[in-house]
Amino acid sequence: MTSLHKTDFKTYVDQACRAAEEFVNIYYETMDKRRRVLTRLYLDKATLVWNGNAVSGQEALNEFFEMLPSSEFQINVLDCQPVHEQATQSQTTVLVVTCGTVKFDGNKQRYFNQNFLLTAQATPTNTVWKIASDCFRFQDWAS
Amino acid sequence: IAFDVEAPTTLPPCKGSYFGSDDLKALVLRFLQQYYSIYDSSDRQGLLDAYHDGACCSLSIPFGHQNPPSALLLSPPAMRFKLLKHTRLNVVAFLNELPKTQHDVNSFVVDVCAQTVSGGDGRQIPRLGALCIVNDELFVRNATTEEIRKAFVMPAPTPSSSPVPTLSA
Numbered sequence: 001m002t003s004l005h006k007t008d009f010k011t012y013v014d015q016a017c018r019a020a021e022e023f024v025n026i027y028y029e030t031m032d033k034r035r036r037v038l039t040r041l042y043l044d045k046a047t048l049v050w051n052g053n054a055v056s057g058q059e060a061l062n063e064f065f066e067m068l069p070s071s072e073f074q075i076n077v078l079d080c081q082p083v084h085e086q087a088t089q090s091q092t093t094v095l096v097v098t099c100g101t102v103k104f105d106g107n108k109q110r111y112f113n114q115n116f117l118l119t120a121q122a123t124p125t126n127t128v129w130k131i132a133s134d135c136f137r138f139q140d141w142a143s
Numbered sequence: 144i145a146f147d148v149e150a151p152t153t154l155p156p157c158k159g160s161y162f163g164s165d166d167l168k169a170l171v172l173r174f175l176q177q178y179y180s181i182y183d184s185s186d187r188q189g190l191l192d193a194y195h196d197g198a199c200c201s202l203s204i205p206f207g208h209q210n211p212p213s214a215l216l217l218s219p220p221a222m223r224f225k226l227l228k229h230t231r232l233n234v235v236a237f238l239n240e241l242p243k244t245q246h247d248v249n250s251f252v253v254d255v256c257a258q259t260v261s262g263g264d265g266r267q268i269p270r271l272g273a274l275c276i277v278n279d280e281l282f283v284r285n286a287t288t289e290e291i292r293k294a295f296v297m298p299a300p301t302p303s304s305s306p307v308p309t310l311s312a
Contacts, residue, residue, distance in 0.1 A: 013224055049256040052158025069151045079280050081199040081227065087277045097280045099205055106152025113282065115256075135256040140287055141157040 012082035016094040019129050020080035023118060024098060028073040031065075038065050041131055043119070048134040051141050069105040076100040083117065092120040093132070099139075111139040160253045167255055174274045175253065179246045187239045191231060193276055200234040200279040201227045234279065249297040250290070 030038050039061045042048075048055040048064065055064045075098050083093040096116045103109040117132045162168035174193075181189040228237045286294065 009229055010224060013227060047256055049161045049254045050155065052161045052254070053155050054161055054163070064155075067151055067155070069154065077203050077205045077282075079201055079203045079282075081201060081278050081280060084195060084197045084199075084277045086195070086197070095278045095280065097203070097282065099203070099282065099284075104152075104154055105150060107154060115280070133256045135254050137252065137254065138157060139284070140289070141252075142159075142289075 009082075015092075016080045016082040019094050019118060019120075020078060020096045023096060023116070023129060024075060024078055027116075028075060032071050032073055035065055035068075035070070042134070043121075043130045043132050046131050046133060048136070050134075050136045051138060069107065071105070072103045074101045088119070094118045094129075113137050113139060160251070161255060162253065163255045170274065171253060171255060175251065176248060179248060182238070183244050183246055185243070187235060190235050190238060193274075194231040194234055194279075195275045195277045196231050197229070198231050198234050198275075198277055198279065199227060199229050200237060200281065202281045202283065204283050245295075247294045247297075250294060 027038075027041060030041065039058050042058065042061055044058055045056070046058075046061065048061060050064070055061055077097075077099040079097045081095045083095050085091075085093075087093075094117070096118060097113070098115070099111070099113045101109050102112050114134070114136045116134050118129045119132045121128045121130050162171060178190070178193050181187060181193070228234045
């Protein structure tokens, strides 16, 4: 039983890592170059906490991202973990953590940390990963 | 004739910790205070009560901040799997091997996003009735000069009367 369980967990980890890698490439490229469609990556009821500002729902997210200056993100660290099904009502969920630098137009370059909860949404034809929650912080936000 | 095509250059103001509600704030802060008092003690074995049976834990340390690589810092899958600690016993055994620490609770920034708690080190606490950690992504970086200047200036909260801190799960 134990070895079976281990195999299962390894499969989850591999799936989580593949989803996380692809997600991170798509997310930051969309953020930098195609901001208008960024909210398509979010669930309808997704929540964003951006440097302590809470934004919830597609419409509010759209407004928020429109207001942000154009960006150039660079990711230095990516980490991911599958989230236990007990914590997600059996929704396949992945926790993704990133850190790197961002240069917003008209602002100095800054280090940031960000973490996402991604959930797999099954459609009749395929599986689409969507952001359920997003939390962003400048490392030196207080200064 | 005027056209409003000016691109924004102003960022929204940065705010402190975000908890969502006062109840959540009290619950989460109590948990974190207990968690770090055990973490900073001589024996981290007591953290067993803080983790879910199937908890995961991983550690990221960014290096070369001054000269970030263009490619993602990703380990090959096999190595990555080895670095990811799974199940409560393995997680706490791993934490026990890390060097002794002293945390400045007053420096914490805590964000509660949906049912996710993430601070500088991205910890997640999805079960609220009885708090326990399911996903722990520990992130260690160097402190900035400003952070070092401010650290441990405020006295830590008064320790509880019991000499051995406990977690009420």
